[in-house]
Amino acid sequence: MIFKSLFYHFKESWKNLFRNAWMTFASVSSVAMTLLILGGFIVMTMNLNYITQGVENKVEIRVHIDRTAEKDEVTAMRSKLEHVKNVKSVEFSSKDDELELMRESWGKNSSVLDMFEQNNPLHDVYVVKLVNPQDVEKAAKDIESIDFVDKLQYGKGFVNNLFNVTRIGRYVGIGLIVGLIFTTIFLISNTIKITIIARRREIEIMRLVGATNAFIRWPFFLEGIWLGTLGAAIPIGILSLAYYYLYTNVVERLNVQFLQLLPPNPFLYQLAGILIGIGSIIGVLASLMSIRKFLKV
Amino acid sequence: MIEMIDVYKSYPNGVNALNGINIKIEPGEFVYIVGPSGSGKTTFIKMMYREEKPTSGAVLINGKDVASYKNSKIPLLRRNMGVIFQDYKLLTNLNVYENVAYSLLVTEETRTRMKRRVMDVLELVGLKHKIRMKPQELSGGEQQRVSIARSIVRNPKLVIADEPTGNLDPETSIGILKLFEEINALGTTIVMATHNKDLVNNFRHRVIAIENGEIVRDEVKGEYGYDI
Numbered sequence: 001m002i003f004k005s006l007f008y009h010f011k012e013s014w015k016n017l018f019r020n021a022w023m024t025f026a027s028v029s030s031v032a033m034t035l036l037i038l039g040g041f042i043v044m045t046m047n048l049n050y051i052t053q054g055v056e057n058k059v060e061i062r063v064h065i066d067r068t069a070e071k072d073e074v075t076a077m078r079s080k081l082e083h084v085k086n087v088k089s090v091e092f093s094s095k096d097d098e099l100e101l102m103r104e105s106w107g108k109n110s111s112v113l114d115m116f117e118q119n120n121p122l123h124d125v126y127v128v129k130l131v132n133p134q135d136v137e138k139a140a141k142d143i144e145s146i147d148f149v150d151k152l153q154y155g156k157g158f159v160n161n162l163f164n165v166t167r168i169g170r171y172v173g174i175g176l177i178v179g180l181i182f183t184t185i186f187l188i189s190n191t192i193k194i195t196i197i198a199r200r201r202e203i204e205i206m207r208l209v210g211a212t213n214a215f216i217r218w219p220f221f222l223e224g225i226w227l228g229t230l231g232a233a234i235p236i237g238i239l240s241l242a243y244y245y246l247y248t249n250v251v252e253r254l255n256v257q258f259l260q261l262l263p264p265n266p267f268l269y270q271l272a273g274i275l276i277g278i279g280s281i282i283g284v285l286a287s288l289m290s291i292r293k294f295l296k297v
Numbered sequence: 298m299i300e301m302i303d304v305y306k307s308y309p310n311g312v313n314a315l316n317g318i319n320i321k322i323e324p325g326e327f328v329y330i331v332g333p334s335g336s337g338k339t340t341f342i343k344m345m346y347r348e349e350k351p352t353s354g355a356v357l358i359n360g361k362d363v364a365s366y367k368n369s370k371i372p373l374l375r376r377n378m379g380v381i382f383q384d385y386k387l388l389t390n391l392n393v394y395e396n397v398a399y400s401l402l403v404t405e406e407t408r409t410r411m412k413r414r415v416m417d418v419l420e421l422v423g424l425k426h427k428i429r430m431k432p433q434e435l436s437g438g439e440q441q442r443v444s445i446a447r448s449i450v451r452n453p454k455l456v457i458a459d460e461p462t463g464n465l466d467p468e469t470s471i472g473i474l475k476l477f478e479e480i481n482a483l484g485t486t487i488v489m490a491t492h493n494k495d496l497v498n499n500f501r502h503r504v505i506a507i508e509n510g511e512i513v514r515d516e517v518k519g520e521y522g523y524d525i
Binding site: 008215 | 371373374375376380386387388390399400402403447
């Protein structure tokens with residue numbers, strides 16, 4: 001039974017969008033505006049996350065081993081390092097490996113380093129990676145107390161500052177997103193309420209001729225979905241174009257090492273999915289909320 | 298068909314609209330409800346299609362107490378009756394055909410049956426040639442005919458009308474009343490609240506007079522009995 005009328009509701013809800021063209025315009029643009037801001041924040045937060053993760057993965061503590069340490073003492077040191085809290089992995093890198101690494105990073109000028117081939121001044125190193133890179137400071141303190149540790153290298157202040165900035169960024173982003181979702185629901189429910197007041201007569205007549213509440217609700221329910229989806233389509237278009245431009249023109253040309261953005265594919269598809277999802281959910285919630293009081297349920 | 302037993306209704310604002318109504322209306326009757334403004338006629342009518350619930354007492358429609366109906370059951374009750382108002386209650390964005398078919402839509406009639414039925418009633422009310430017109434392109438009398446067509450399209454046993462001629466000139470009102478009589482002749486019970494003295498006096502039917510929420514008069518082929 002319900003399927004026979006589903007087609008009618010489908011057609012009806014679509015027609016209603018055009019019948020109340022101005023209300024539709026108002027609702028769609030308010031959804032579009034809020035989802036645009038929301039989408040902008042999602043783009044920012046997710047990229048900030050991505051950048052932070054990139055930095056987190058690069059965080060390592062390079063433990064320089066005292067030159068006086070004997071072979072068995074170096075081995076003992078490894079197991080001690082592995083037992084330090086928060087340590088994920090420990091890898092040995094001999095002073096020759098270190099020299100090779102330096103050569104690689106110096107590139108063309110690396111011939112200067114040839115003179116050290118016979119008498120390598122570098123230390124053997126343990127490269128320590130952490131489970132939770134944000135606590136690098138604490139792990140470093142624990143490692144310092146181990147015997148035969150000459151010195152530690154982990155970009156002390158910089159790492160800490162960056163983590164603080166991104167942490168604050170994350171919280172502010174999430175807070176703003178939650179706030180915006182509520183504002184959007186409120187906005188749409190208000191616009192739909194106006195649509196319903198404009199159509200109060202229709203609801204009254206539906207009730208008079210014996211329509212069930214479910215029957216009355218259907219077109220409004222679908223209308224909510226349309227409004228939300230249409231409203232989402234605009235910011236999806238704008239954000240996708242802007243992001244794609246930013247990604248291909250700005251970031252790739254600048255080629256800053258740690259400023260890596262999420263690749264547009266699949267990120268933009270995910271973003272579209274999220275915005276359409278949020279748009280239609282708030283559309284439906286708002287329409288159900290605003291029709292309640294007219295139904296005497 | 299309709300029976301009210303000791304029906305009282307007081308609104309939250311303290312107004313006692315009905316004060317102990319006892320009445321019985323048989324199938325196929327034609328009944329006028331008359332009385333001064335604010336006497337309780339509209340509340341009386343609203344009891345029948347369960348727009349209002351009595352504070353106490355029973356309202357039986359076909360033997361079932363609709364006062365005790367759950368809200369979810371009201372649509373089923375209304376599908377078996379037609380309700381007509383002074384302001385027609387038509388949808389301005391739908392044409393004549395669609396307005397009448399609206400009533401069949403909620404019960405999910407098939408398209409062919411819907412079309413046949415709608416054309417039948419539009420012929421009965423004399424508007425078959427105006428099916429594509431919008432309500433605002435019609436005269437008041439024609440709009441009320443559309444509303445009547447909508448109310449009878451499902452072939453109900455009961456038609457309730459609250460001041461159906463309130464906005465119409467005398468000549469048009471007579472046309473509407475004759476239409477009600479035609480419908481009544483087909484076996485449908487008609488209950489009509491009205492202020493129209495001429496209609497009541499010229500087309501004699503049962504008259505129930507309500508004053509201050511009580512029935513003060515109930516006459517077979519009665520008169521209007523008030524000056525206005």
